[in-house]
Amino acid sequence: MKLLATILYAFLFSSFLFAVSSVAIPTCTFRTSCNAGETCIFEVYQENNTHVGTCDSPYTTKVCCTEIDSVAIRSACNANEGGIASMYATSNSHAGRRDYYNNIVCARNTSSGNSFLATMRSTCLARENCAFTVFQQNNTHVGRCGYYSTNLCIQENLNVTITMVLNTSTPNWNSWVQLQGVATRADGTAIDTSADPEDVEVYLNSSWICTTETNSTGGYTCNFTAPSAVGLYQLNATVDDPTTGITSWNTTTFTVVQIFGEPQAATEESSESIACYEEPRIVQNPDGTIEVATVRVCVFK
Numbered sequence: 001m002k003l004l005a006t007i008l009y010a011f012l013f014s015s016f017l018f019a020v021s022s023v024a025i026p027t028c029t030f031r032t033s034c035n036a037g038e039t040c041i042f043e044v045y046q047e048n049n050t051h052v053g054t055c056d057s058p059y060t061t062k063v064c065c066t067e068i069d070s071v072a073i074r075s076a077c078n079a080n081e082g083g084i085a086s087m088y089a090t091s092n093s094h095a096g097r098r099d100y101y102n103n104i105v106c107a108r109n110t111s112s113g114n115s116f117l118a119t120m121r122s123t124c125l126a127r128e129n130c131a132f133t134v135f136q137q138n139n140t141h142v143g144r145c146g147y148y149s150t151n152l153c154i155q156e157n158l159n160v161t162i163t164m165v166l167n168t169s170t171p172n173w174n175s176w177v178q179l180q181g182v183a184t185r186a187d188g189t190a191i192d193t194s195a196d197p198e199d200v201e202v203y204l205n206s207s208w209i210c211t212t213e214t215n216s217t218g219g220y221t222c223n224f225t226a227p228s229a230v231g232l233y234q235l236n237a238t239v240d241d242p243t244t245g246i247t248s249w250n251t252t253t254f255t256v257v258q259i260f261g262e263p264q265a266a267t268e269e270s271s272e273s274i275a276c277y278e279e280p281r282i283v284q285n286p287d288g289t290i291e292v293a294t295v296r297v298c299v300f301k
Contacts, residue, residue: 024109024156026067026116028131030144034064041071041084041105041131045092048143049135053091054103063132067156068107068116077106082115082157084131088139096138109156114186117157119245124153127244158186160248162237170257171226173286177254179222183214183239190218191241199240205233214239228287230256258283258293275299 030047034040043059044050053059054073070081073090077083083098084105098104098118107116120137124130133148134140145151163181171177179202183191193199193213202210202222210222220237227233233256238249276298283293 024067024112024114025127025129026065026131026154026156027129028063028065028145028154030061030132031064032060032062034062038064038066039068039071039107041065041068041107042087044142048147049141050143051092052087052095052142053089053093054087057091059091065107065131065154067109070108070110072106073103074106075102075104077104077115080113080115081106081108082117083107084116084118084154085152094139095134095142096140100138112156114159115157116154117244117246118152118154120150121153122149122151124151125155125243125245128153128155130154155244157246158244160185160191160239160241160246162239162248162250164235164237164250164252166235166252166254169254171254173226173228173230173256173258175226177224177226179210179224179235179237181220181237181250182218183220183241183248184218185241185244190214190216191239191243192216192218193240193242196242199242201238203236203238206236226254226256229285229289230258230283230291230293 030044040055040062042063043053043055043057044061044063045059047061055062084107086096086098086101086105087093087103088101090103097120108114120134130145130151131154132152133143133145134150134152135148137150160183162183165180167178185191191214194215197213200212200214200220201208209224212220212222214220232253234251234253236249236251238247240247276296278296280292283291285291
């Protein structure tokens, strides 16, 4: 039994190591030339209190980052790229946030297909690393990490999956409905918001109906009452990831129906022995609105 427990522990520990090693967080270093496995995102005149330029500028110091293997200067990043920062000009330039100047440093990891997300913060989050620091967010000089108090924090922009499962897709009006789901990142890790119970919100046709949280496995639950009128409705679940600072969402739909009486029991009667007809009827919903419902009447011969 002890041997089995030891093997199980070793398996779980190695699985944990594999999960952690799959997280691609760039590490950026100021160098005269980038090492193997690093890519230049831009160049600087000197290591601190400095102007910036593209990687083919006359400057001799490069900002070299791991995990990033594709960098392009564009006026707008492509769909599979993430903006790291922007420059007023391609040499001897001030820098700014990724959406400030028209020369945007667009980066991605071509093997994973993921882009990168860069945010200026005083302290980087757990799944971020400092790439460099800035004196101010825009029209600014840059420096090595630790020089200025504002960090340019960078992380891989992992896609987030939020599942949405309803206990019924056709609830009766004013009936109890339960929404359940799981929020996970592309690397398989769960989004846990249990430390802050206001990181998951659910909206019904753009109106708030529920604030909840995800647990350690990413699971969440929201209970609500179906609207008081028949029709098609949309649910939106929004999750704020406290570890990456990224907001993600998903949507699903359901239809409120009218249910009168018990459903017809199964019968072996053939269709030839049953005569049915349908007529439209005006029906008032519990909320006072008026709908047209189709009433079917069947007669057994």
